Amino acid sequence: MYDVKTFNAIAQSGLDTFTNDFEINQTDDPDAYLIRSVNLLEAEFPQNLKTIVRAGAGVNNVPVDKATQQGIAVFNTPGSNANAVKELVISLMVATARNLFAANNYSNEHTEADVSQRTEKDKTKFNGTELAGKRLAVIGLGNVGSMVANAALALGMKVIGYDPYLSANAAWRINNRVKRVDSIKKAVRTADFVTVHVPKNDGTIGLIGTKEIADMKAGVTLFNYSRIGIVDNRAVVKAIRTEKINHYCTDFGEPVIADSDKITITPHIGGSTLEAESNGAVQGANTVMNYLENGDTTNCVNLPNMQVGFETAYRITVIHQNVPNMVGQISTQLANRNINIENMANAAKDKVAYTIIDSDSLNQNNEDELISTLNDIAEVYRARVIKHQG
Numbered sequence: 001m002y003d004v005k006t007f008n009a010i011a012q013s014g015l016d017t018f019t020n021d022f023e024i025n026q027t028d029d030p031d032a033y034l035i036r037s038v039n040l041l042e043a044e045f046p047q048n049l050k051t052i053v054r055a056g057a058g059v060n061n062v063p064v065d066k067a068t069q070q071g072i073a074v075f076n077t078p079g080s081n082a083n084a085v086k087e088l089v090i091s092l093m094v095a096t097a098r099n100l101f102a103a104n105n106y107s108n109e110h111t112e113a114d115v116s117q118r119t120e121k122d123k124t125k126f127n128g129t130e131l132a133g134k135r136l137a138v139i140g141l142g143n144v145g146s147m148v149a150n151a152a153l154a155l156g157m158k159v160i161g162y163d164p165y166l167s168a169n170a171a172w173r174i175n176n177r178v179k180r181v182d183s184i185k186k187a188v189r190t191a192d193f194v195t196v197h198v199p200k201n202d203g204t205i206g207l208i209g210t211k212e213i214a215d216m217k218a219g220v221t222l223f224n225y226s227r228i229g230i231v232d233n234r235a236v237v238k239a240i241r242t243e244k245i246n247h248y249c250t251d252f253g254e255p256v257i258a259d260s261d262k263i264t265i266t267p268h269i270g271g272s273t274l275e276a277e278s279n280g281a282v283q284g285a286n287t288v289m290n291y292l293e294n295g296d297t298t299n300c301v302n303l304p305n306m307q308v309g310f311e312t313a314y315r316i317t318v319i320h321q322n323v324p325n326m327v328g329q330i331s332t333q334l335a336n337r338n339i340n341i342e343n344m345a346n347a348a349k350d351k352v353a354y355t356i357i358d359s360d361s362l363n364q365n366n367e368d369e370l371i372s373t374l375n376d377i378a379e380v381y382r383a384r385v386i387k388h389q390g
């Protein structure tokens with residue numbers, strides 16, 4: 001039996017996905033965390049914890065390096081909430097272009113019985129613009145950015161994209177009418193709308209600041225539905241004062257941007273739809289089960305992506321440093337115990353490597369001692385044995 005600890009609201013459909021071999025929130029030393037935005041940056045991890053699965057996209061709330069050092073595989077569920085973010089961003093583009101929030105406030109303030117003459121006169125205050133024919137710059141063309149770009153094209157916009165790290169898979173999803181450029185400056189300089197869809201990391205904090213805003217067209221509308229800090233909010237406030245930015249929409253409030261009718265703040269609801277929460281929870285539950293029961297690392301953030309058919313009675317998985325002679329050291333320990341290897345796979349991602357060894361000749365007597373010896377190898381972060389189900 002494996003124990004999964006949940007944090008935040010995990011959709012019931014995800015919890016229902018777990019088989020009877022999994023229990024939820026039953027111990028203080030779980031095998032897996034299934035989380036959303038809970039901040040684990042200062043957390044101490046229990047000894048038994050083998051995986052942290054983020055139901056959603058951003059893993060900036062997880063100390064990934066620390067998890068790696070403790071042999072904990074970190075996953076997310078890419079794309080599970082991308083459509084929800086796309087719809088929110090597109091709806092806010094329409095809402096800001098058509099002055100919907102101000103128009104709604106006006107109508108709520110003028111509720112007298114015969115308001116029709118007055119509104120016919122005042123409605124010109126809320127004249128808007130259409131999206132068709134306008135230019136949108138999308139910074140980051142991954143799961144969310146590609147969807148926003150494609151939807152904007154469908155609305156008749158001209159779309160310019162910037163993503164220097166775009167994966168081949170992600171590139172396939174982008175409509176070939178999205179014009180790709182090689183700098184933020186080229187992307188934003190003619191754009192009426194700029195939207196940012198990148199992960200938060202050391203390379204993206206302050207990605208859009210004073211300099212990038214200076215490169216934008218006067219009157220631009222800017223969106224940050226990625227994370228707080230990727231857009232420099234102080235620079236935004238200054239640019240709103242000079243009318244360089246016409247409107248700013250973000251999912252991440254903080255005092256410096258509060259109380260401005262030129263700023264729309266939503267309370268981190270980009271992925272908060274029934275559909276997205278269910279997608280993330282179901283995908284997350286399957287990820288937990290696949291890792292704990294098979295050692296699969298699809299969508300793993302800190303280990304190489306490996307899926308190896310599991311046909312033998314036992315599987316040994318080893319997370320270790322990506323240095324020479326690791327496979328040699330590991331297989332020597334098996335040979336010393338006369339354990340035959342039926343199948344073996346090894347791959348690396350940056351400084352971390354993952355080795356999967358399948359065998360039929362492990363048994364209760366040699367299993368614990370072998371795993372303990374493998375865990376004693378200085379470069380090994382975690383070795384574990386998985387018994388074939390059924």
Ligand SMILES: NC(=O)c1ccc[n+]([C@@H]2O[C@H](COP(=O)([O-])OP(=O)(O)OC[C@H]3O[C@@H](n4cnc5c(N)ncnc54)[C@H](O)[C@@H]3O)[C@@H](O)[C@H]2O)c1
Binds near residue numbers: 078082142164197268
């Ligand atoms: N507001 C919300 O509720 C919500 C919901 C989903 C995602 N997010 C945030 O949005 C981010 C993006 O989500 P996603 O699912 O599209 O992630 P993703 O990993 O699919 O795509 C991110 C893209 O950003 C690109 N990128 C990385 N650094 C870049 C840089 N310096 N300049 C330009 N592009 C860069 C990557 O190459 C990748 O293609 C997440 O990491 C998360 O922080 C927020």
Ligand SMILES: O=C(O)[C@H](O)COP(=O)(O)O
Binds near residue numbers: 056057058059271272
């Ligand atoms: O990164 C994400 O997936 C989003 O920011 C959604 O976060 P949430 O799961 O806490 O709503």
